[in-house]
Amino acid sequence: MEITVHLGAALINTYARCGSIKESRRVFDGIPERDLISWTAIICGYGMHRLAEDAELLFRSDGVTFMGLLMGFSHKGLVQKGQQYYRRMIQQYGFKSTLEHHSSMVDKLGRAGRLDEAEEFIGNMDVEPDASVWCGLLNACKIYGNVDIGERVIEQILRIDPGYAGRYVLMSNIYAFMRCWDGVARMRLLMKENRISKPPGWSLIEIGGQMHIFLAFDKSHPRSNEIYNFLKDLEKRMRIEHYVPEIKCVLSKLDEEHKDDMLCGHSERLAIAFGILGTGDGEVLRVIKNLRVCVDCHTATQVHKIVKQEIVGRDAKRFHHFKDGACSCGDYW
Ligand SMILES: [Zn+2]
Numbered sequence: 001m002e003i004t005v006h007l008g009a010a011l012i013n014t015y016a017r018c019g020s021i022k023e024s025r026r027v028f029d030g031i032p033e034r035d036l037i038s039w040t041a042i043i044c045g046y047g048m049h050r051l052a053e054d055a056e057l058l059f060r061s062d063g064v065t066f067m068g069l070l071m072g073f074s075h076k077g078l079v080q081k082g083q084q085y086y087r088r089m090i091q092q093y094g095f096k097s098t099l100e101h102h103s104s105m106v107d108k109l110g111r112a113g114r115l116d117e118a119e120e121f122i123g124n125m126d127v128e129p130d131a132s133v134w135c136g137l138l139n140a141c142k143i144y145g146n147v148d149i150g151e152r153v154i155e156q157i158l159r160i161d162p163g164y165a166g167r168y169v170l171m172s173n174i175y176a177f178m179r180c181w182d183g184v185a186r187m188r189l190l191m192k193e194n195r196i197s198k199p200p201g202w203s204l205i206e207i208g209g210q211m212h213i214f215l216a217f218d219k220s221h222p223r224s225n226e227i228y229n230f231l232k233d234l235e236k237r238m239r240i241e242h243y244v245p246e247i248k249c250v251l252s253k254l255d256e257e258h259k260d261d262m263l264c265g266h267s268e269r270l271a272i273a274f275g276i277l278g279t280g281d282g283e284v285l286r287v288i289k290n291l292r293v294c295v296d297c298h299t300a301t302q303v304h305k306i307v308k309q310e311i312v313g314r315d316a317k318r319f320h321h322f323k324d325g326a327c328s329c330g331d332y333w
């Protein structure tokens with residue numbers, strides 16, 4: 001088929017959403033006459049994957065494309081650049097900033113640890129911030145372990161929209177990180193009062209055209225024994241590479257040894273282990289998780305360089321490209 005502009009943009013978008021940004025670029029390069037739609041699709045694709053440099057190289061100026069570009073600049077150290085483009089968008093090009101643009105700026109400041117500035121930025125917005133703008137800041141509070149700002153933020157979020165379990169869990173994670181067990185209990189109680197239940201975590205992996213789904217501590221897969229043995233063996237090898245389990249990710253007061261076990265059973269761990277067992281070296285593993293990936297699984301996946309496989313993960317929040325012992329998100333998500 002001839003790749004028309006609209007078909008091209010749809011394909012670019014589809015590949016980007018599936019985690020195959022290289023394929024997106026191939027489609028983009030193959031479109032004979034590119035217009036604003038194709039440019040926007042590829043820049044938003046790069047933005048989705050936080051690939052700022054690539055996005056900037058292709059930059060064209062319109063509101064949506066600015067969005068893709070701003071998302072790309074969410075890396076540490078690129079805050080200033082993001083702020084420059086944000087100002088250019090408003091002052092030079094006269095675009096009105098949307099909630100998405102605001103979200104993206106909050107994300108950038110938060111990522112750089114400038115939590116006070118991010119809170120101030122939200123306070124000065126010319127439109128009413130929605131829950132997702134606040135969630136960006138709450139996420140930064142988790143990364144930097146800031147309970148004070150976190151408490152102010154969760155209050156705003158629950159006032160706007162108390163219906164999402166993930167937000168209570170995020171605040172609960174902040175408390176757990178700082179070992180404030182009272183806070184964890186308070187969030188649990190609040191969830192109960194508001195009748196919110198946490199959806200079970202699951203991860204999905206496609207191997208040989210077949211989908212395999214894993215729940216946490218799942219033992220229902222036919223190769224379950226093999227998977228758990230492989231994980232144990234892998235962990236031993238990872239510890240040689242200086243991997244230390246992030247037991248703060250277990251949100252309760254268990255004894256430390258038990259906590260290690262709790263982490264190893266997370267659904268993405270099972271899916272990735274199965275993926276490594278079921279494919280050859282060099283094959284890219286694609287894993288989808290319905291919730292956010294936890295810090296420990298994120299670290300563990302980076303240490304997976306010992307198995308020499310590229311892993312593309314998509315969690316509830318964003319894409320993670322694990323390659324050569326590092327992740328494209330720069331450890332911020
Ligand atoms: Zn995990």
Ligand SMILES: [Zn+2]
Pocket residue numbers: 298319320321327328329330331332333
């Ligand atoms: Zn990552």
